[in-house]
Amino acid sequence: MIATAESSDPGHAKGIDKSILTLARRYRNREHLRYVAQQACLICGRKPADLHHLGFTQPRALGRKVSDEFAVPLCRGHHRAVHRSRDERAWWRQAGIDLIKVARRLWRQTRGMG
Secondary structure: OOOEEOOOOOOOOOEEOHHHOOOOOOOOOHHHHHHHHHOOOOOOOOOOOEEEEOOOOOOOEOOEOOOHHHEEEEOHHHHHHHHHOOOHHHHHHHHOOOHHHHHHHHHHHHOOOO
């Protein structure tokens, strides 16, 4: 349901109340990405790792990856496998990994918070 702005002027068209919309910020941080790439694959432990941005964590935006805070390490084979899967969330559920927790931990580590 989309909230609309009320108007006392009957001739004035109702519109979207933009004050309630939230913007999904997409942070970029090269040092963080380098750090994540140095970690072992979350599935098999191989190094080096590719960076995988968790596509389901933020709304799609034309030509933009999700924020770097949602990057996790995967070896090349597992990275390809997750991209080939039709349902990324199901693929990760099957792997039994709490990705949001992992991504947040990695982000805090590079931000000096943990």
